[in-house]
Amino acid sequence: MRALETILVAKGLVDPAALDAIIDTYETKIGPRNGARVVAKAWADPAYTARLKADATAAIAELGFTGRQGEHMVAVFNDAGTHHLVVCTLCSCYPWAVLGLPPVWYKSAPYRSRAVLDPRGVLAEFGLVLDPAVQLRVWDSTAEMRYLVIPARPSGTDGWGEEALADLVTRDAMIGTGVALMPGSRNAGAAAP
Amino acid sequence: MNGAQDLGGQMGFGPVAPEVGEPLFHAAWEKRALALTLAAGAMGHWNIDESRHARESLHPVDYLSSSYYEIWTKALEVLLLRHGFVAREELASGQASVVPTTPRRVLSADMVPAVLAKGGPTHRDKAGAPRFAVGDRVKTILIHPSGHTRLPRYARGKSGVIEMRHGAHVFPDSNAHGGGENPDWLYTVRFEARELWGREADSNSAVSIDAWESYLLEEPA
Numbered sequence: 001m002r003a004l005e006t007i008l009v010a011k012g013l014v015d016p017a018a019l020d021a022i023i024d025t026y027e028t029k030i031g032p033r034n035g036a037r038v039v040a041k042a043w044a045d046p047a048y049t050a051r052l053k054a055d056a057t058a059a060i061a062e063l064g065f066t067g068r069q070g071e072h073m074v075a076v077f078n079d080a081g082t083h084h085l086v087v088c089t090l091c092s093c094y095p096w097a098v099l100g101l102p103p104v105w106y107k108s109a110p111y112r113s114r115a116v117l118d119p120r121g122v123l124a125e126f127g128l129v130l131d132p133a134v135q136l137r138v139w140d141s142t143a144e145m146r147y148l149v150i151p152a153r154p155s156g157t158d159g160w161g162e163e164a165l166a167d168l169v170t171r172d173a174m175i176g177t178g179v180a181l182m183p184g185s186r187n188a189g190a191a192a193p
Numbered sequence: 194m195n196g197a198q199d200l201g202g203q204m205g206f207g208p209v210a211p212e213v214g215e216p217l218f219h220a221a222w223e224k225r226a227l228a229l230t231l232a233a234g235a236m237g238h239w240n241i242d243e244s245r246h247a248r249e250s251l252h253p254v255d256y257l258s259s260s261y262y263e264i265w266t267k268a269l270e271v272l273l274l275r276h277g278f279v280a281r282e283e284l285a286s287g288q289a290s291v292v293p294t295t296p297r298r299v300l301s302a303d304m305v306p307a308v309l310a311k312g313g314p315t316h317r318d319k320a321g322a323p324r325f326a327v328g329d330r331v332k333t334i335l336i337h338p339s340g341h342t343r344l345p346r347y348a349r350g351k352s353g354v355i356e357m358r359h360g361a362h363v364f365p366d367s368n369a370h371g372g373g374e375n376p377d378w379l380y381t382v383r384f385e386a387r388e389l390w391g392r393e394a395d396s397n398s399a400v401s402i403d404a405w406e407s408y409l410l411e412e413p414a
Binding site for chain 2: 001002003004005006007008010011012013014015017018019020021022023025026027030066067068069070071072074089090091092097100101103104105107108109110111112113114115116117119120122125126132133134135136137138139140141142143144145177
């Protein structure tokens with residue numbers, strides 16, 4: 001990798017400062033905190049939820065989250081009877097603009113192979129056992145549409161502001177391999193997962 | 194192509210293993226691999242579909258035994274060689290020695306925020322109207338193309354229902370091979386798990402894919 005970079009820089013094809021800027025963007029600016037803000041706003045603001053359902057790309061852009069691997073967004077909403085799970089069986093498509101770079105397991109063969117064939121088994125490996133009566137919807141990202149799961153709002157959060165709500169939204173809840181944290185959970189406030 | 198990348202429904206890889214304390218990168222070189230892939234792509238000589246095809250064209254043993262950033266790096270070398278930006282002797286020696294193709298653009302640090310914030314939208318204007326409506330029953334075509342496709346094997350020749358329409362988008366099957374964008378109507382199609390996996394499958398789950406109109410046939414009611 002160092003050799004390839006050396007060659008490309010020597011030829012003037014890539015600018016090392018641009019490489020640093022790309023890395024800094026995904027290390028410090030774009031991550032699951034973005035998506036958590038979208039979810040918290042959807043929980044707190046029914047008008048925003050309506051816009052998110054009608055045109056997720058535009059609604060997410062309202063919060064300033066646009067661009068690479070988030071050009072065309074769809075939001076899918078969990079409720080008491082439905083759970084959504086996102087995968088890319090063919091590569092590693094993932095909504096970077098709202099979740100940042102995907103974790104290794106999301107790009108791995110075990111997840112990509114079984115999320116479509118045995119999604120309830122996969123969820124169980126994340127410690128999430130769904131009631132068989134809950135319909136499971138799997139979204140395989142085979143085009144440039146990127147899916148964001150809006151988890152169900154935890155009970156006991158009436159009247160909470162968006163900042164506090166966002167602390168309950170984990171990255172895995174927005175992929176569908178988890179659910180939102182309960183108020184008072186030890187992990188509330190942790191960035192991820 | 195029926196490459197190692199088409200993983201949906203394969204078996205034997207074991208359980209999903211989320212890491213504890215999961216770092217964003219696992220080594221310094223991974224950061225450079227990410228950034229080099231994006232910066233080289235920004236030269237504008239290949240598109241995301243050609244990139245994906247370069248990755249899935251790795252030998253299946255190589256693909257399955259490589260980490261994802263290794264896959265990206267190996268495919269990046271293929272693309273740089275193919276488009277005349279590096280030569281094999283340079284990859285062997287680690288030294289620049291051959292005059293490259295003149296890039297259309299070199300990404301500078303000040304361009305990075307705008308380029309990443311814009312991304313690469315694939316929606317295109319297209320005359321006419323999509324053939325299918327939400328709720329229509331469709332059947333996917335049965336194909337085994339040697340080139341790039343985004344119709345996974347597990348969803349070929351299967352009956353489903355149009356769930357969403359997304360307008361016209363760049364068609365990867367041609368765009369990956371220099372065949373042009375040929376925008377085609379894009380849909381989300383929902384399949385019941387039992388249609389995809391048989392009678393033993395969960396009766397209360399469904400899988401959706403995004404499919405271009407040319408992947409779809411009308412299914413009589």
